[in-house]
Amino acid sequence: MLVWVGCPDPGIVVGNPPVDSQDAGCVEPPPTQTPDAGEKSDLLTPSRLLRRASLALRGTPPTGEEYAALEAAGDEAAQRAFVAAFVDQTLQQPAFYQTMFEQARDWFNLPLTPRTADAPEYGLPQQRTLQRCAVGTARAGAWKYYRGDTSACSGLNADGSPVDERSLEPWWAPGTTVTLVGFAASTAATGTGRDPTSGNPVTITCATTGPEGTCGCGPNAVRCHADFQTYAGFDNYVPYNGEGQRRLASEEPARLFAHLAWHDRPATDLILGSYSVAPTRLQAAYVMQGLAGGVTSLLDDDSWWRPSRFASAPVDPEHSPGDPLAWREYQVPERNPFFLAERDYRFDPRTQTGASRGIPAAGMLTSLGFLSAxxxxxxxxxxxxxxxxxxxxxxxxxxxxxxxxxxxxxxxxxxxxxxxxxxxxxxxxxxxxxxxxxxxxxxxxxxxxxxxxxxxxxxxxxxxxxxxxxxxxxxxxxxxxxxxxxxxxxxxxxxxxxxxxxxxxxxxxxxxxxxxxxxxxxLGFAKLIVAAGAFDRCVVRRLHAQVLGRDIDPAREAGYLDDQVARFIAGGRKVRPFVKSLTQSNLFQRGR
Structure with missing residues (x-):
């Protein structure tokens, strides 16, 4: 008796492995010296196979209606065909996207962007907070800076002159009009800020400094964030707000993985691609980082917040194209030009003078959630x-x-x-x-x-x-x-x-x-782990654990892992076809 090196179960004994099997070398041959010769005694019944497939692909057991439909399918062969059709249907349902997202979220285990002081203070937005003037004030309903402009809602400056007032279409509510008052409404090229060393008033350039001091929010108020909460900051900060920027940032890598699985993109785009996915509120953080680096042309770019500009972008299956809340595909360099589109940018500060142009975008590895966490x-x-x-x-x-x-x-x-x-x-x-x-x-x-x-x-x-x-x-x-x-x-x-x-x-x-x-x-790091084969092996192990319920031991099951990786690469590194192939394997259909 021989043990085929690399089989998932070292106790499985084999003779000559079938060359056309996805589990090559890991299939137990039917017994030949027993009364039930030729019968596989460990194949799951169709009902148990349906349960296994449902748990693997959508994280929940089959419904009563699905079990009833299985029974009504006919004999065992028809029931197995029912399970195969169930797998195909589930792989095309939003539940599969959600399963891939939840698996990646647990896999990456990315913490939230840390606080910079007491809650709700974290730095990622890099936008000044706006709140509405209260009912009963002269400018009730208008938006003002939450801090640093106490007279805005009264409509009068300290010297009795009217405060600045401006109506515009805001980035956070396209197609509507809001009114800014006070310093937030200023369109002046310069303003008054504070010297960080002495604290004395100084003149600042608004285009490069941002909405500090008396500088305004800019076109379409892109340098500011409207907060609808009683206390400013918690809207973006609290992790239980599914639309809060802090949670969105931590979810972006997992959402990108689910996006790749759903749209049949190569898994390597997770770390080699120049694109990612994000709703409008999260894309705002990338734009703010680009503005902080001096790319003032981003002030006039509405491609990230105006729905007509991103209506054709691929989105998650739970939202419609053009929805500002959708996890939609976007080119990261278009939001923050310091994350470069160039795939082989080289810069050696030991021999080259001047500034680096940036770092190439690298999927989740240059996501603000990963870098900031x-x-x-x-x-x-x-x-x-x-x-x-x-x-x-x-x-x-x-x-x-x-x-x-x-x-x-x-x-x-x-x-x-x-x-x-x-x-x-x-x-x-x-x-x-x-x-x-x-x-x-x-x-x-x-x-x-x-x-x-x-x-x-x-x-x-x-x-x-x-x-x-x-x-x-x-x-x-x-x-x-x-x-x-x-x-x-x-x-x-x-x-x-x-x-x-x-x-x-x-x-x-x-x-x-x-x-x-x-x-x-x-991106340089990503290229190295892909070239080493480590990334492919890691993804295969994670998907194997999701579908078959356990990891592959890279030492004791090296041959089996190599076979699975080869099949994954041959399939274009696409998640959905590989997951389907795992459900078709003899190992998936066996159990006791």
Missing amino acids: YPRERVRGARALETLACEVLAPPSGQEFNEYRRDPGTEGPCQHCHRRLDPAAIHFKRYAKQGSATEGYGAKYLMPGVGTVWHWPARWRTGAYPYGGDPFSHWNRWYSPDTLLTPVTEAQAQVNPEALFLDFLPPEQTLLGQVSDGTVGP
């Missing part, structure tokens, strides 16, 4: 390896290491993980949060060395005020020259401090045995 590059790299390459980062036991001095990638016991982790983390350097927020506005998300805005005098390397806090203190502590995470020389860092933000893997390093092509940012 993990505040450090090493945490991003670790989670990306664990989640998308199914890597296990476990501490060593019974080993001795050299003394730790300054580089966890080459010194001390932590190098056990950091030798694998830092070549991933290097791709996630150019995104960091600074400061705190008030109802969502005030915190900044820096993309160091990118564009025209995110640069600082060389003294930031000394930690001198105002560069003593995060993220500068983190950069100064951990982006040390001549380390695995920062492979630049001290001389190169002295000439150009931004060389510390080098964010691609140099050729002398490898990740999962792969050498980088020089693509910067998370």
Whole structure:
């Protein structure tokens, strides 16, 4: 008796594996020396098979009506045909989309964007909050800044002059007209703000500074957010609000995976694609990040909020095209141009002068929910390896290491993980949060060395005020020259401090045995795990666990895993056909 290496159950004995089976080498041959020779005693009955298929594809057992229809189908062969038709129908129903979303949400396990202070203060919106003037005020029903403009609703400034007033079509309610009053309605090119050091009034340029001080909300009020709650901020903040921006951001990666499954796109688009999915409120966060980087042309772009402009975009099956609440497909570089459409952008700050143009968009890896949820590059790299390459980062036991001095990638016991982790983390350097927020506005998300805005005098390397806090203190502590995470020389860092933000893997390093092509940012990481085959194996294992109820052991079942991965790739890496093939396998239809 022989055991076929790679079978899901090492107890299954086989002779010659059938070459045309999806479970090649893993099918138990019918007994030949028993009274029931030729009969498979462990095939599930049609009713149990229907239950298994229903739980795998939609997460709920069959209904009474479905069981009745199964019984009415006729003999066992007809009932099995009924189950096969049930699988085909379910794969085309919104319930399958929802199952893929829920599976991906549990798989990615992405935390919410952290608070920047007490609830509801988190920084992602980068918009100033508007609330309506109360009933009984001179401008009742009009919208004003929640903070910083106490006289707006009275209709008069402190000197007795009328406050600014402006009617417009707002981005959050296309096709309607609202009235802004006070500073929110200002269209002046300059305004009055506060010097961050002295607190004294200073003149600020509204187009580049945003709605700070007395500057207004801009065209269609795109720099502001209307809050309908009693206390501003909770509308976007609370996780139980399914339409709140904070929850939407955390769900975007899982929604993207479900979108790929539903629209039969390659699963690799999850980390290699330049597009994602988001409703209008979430897309606003990408536009605000682009504006924060100085792309003022976004102020006049209505393609992200006017339904007629996105009516043809593919959407989730639970919404109609053109619905602002739909999870619709969009090109990320069109919302934030610093997430580049270019697929092989290279920038080496050790040898190239000037600013980086940005980092290529990379599906969920450049989603604001992923980048903001993990505040450090090493945490991003670790989670990306664990989640998308199914890597296990476990501490060593019974080993001795050299003394730790300054580089966890080459010194001390932590190098056990950091030798694998830092070549991933290097791709996630150019995104960091600074400061705190008030109802969502005030915190900044820096993309160091990118564009025209995110640069600082060389003294930031000394930690001198105002560069003593995060993220500068983190950069100064951990982006040390001549380390695995920062492979630049001290001389190169002295000439150009931004060389510390080098964010691609140099050729002398490898990740999962792969050498980088020089693509910067998370897309460079994505290319490496796809080239290594780790991403495909990880997706297959996750889908196998969803459909068959258990993971594939990559050590004991290597041959079986390789067969499944080969079939997944041959099918264009599409989720739905692969899921269907798993339901057709002998393993799916067996049980005791």
